[in-house]
Amino acid sequence: MQIHLDTPDLMTRVRLESRWRSAGANVTSSQMPGHPDLVVVDLGTRGVEAIADWRQRYPEARILAFGPHVEGEMLKAARQSGADEVVVRGKVADRVAAKLESDRS
Structure with a gap:
């Protein structure tokens, strides 16, 4: 699964990217993410407009x-x-990891 993570918060980005990559995802956070299957948006920093x-x-x-x-x-x-x-916020890592697990099954 190709995931694009939209957050400028470095701590959040590193934690989530690490978790999802270890579960088998390809994770990007660049401005040009290719064609993601899933876009994960941090509302606390990006807002609803994103x-x-x-x-x-x-x-x-x-x-x-x-x-x-x-x-x-x-x-x-x-x-x-x-x-x-x-x-x-506290559930996002687990929620996406569960999606990755179900995709592998």
Whole structure:
């Protein structure tokens, strides 16, 4: 699976990329990600507006947005903006890893 991770937070990026690569994914975080199967957007740093931008660039890709659990309205707005799935920050690593596991089965 080709995953594009959209976050400027270095700690978050390193942690998530490492986890997903060890599960077999190809993970990018460049501005030109090729053709990702999944775009993962950090709402806390990118905002809900990023969802529409990624949807326009890669309409066939699934979009998973994540953000702080205390930002319920932002998480709700992300779904309304076109995210296929929205999770809290603490669950994003496991959620994507589970998708990778199910793809391998």
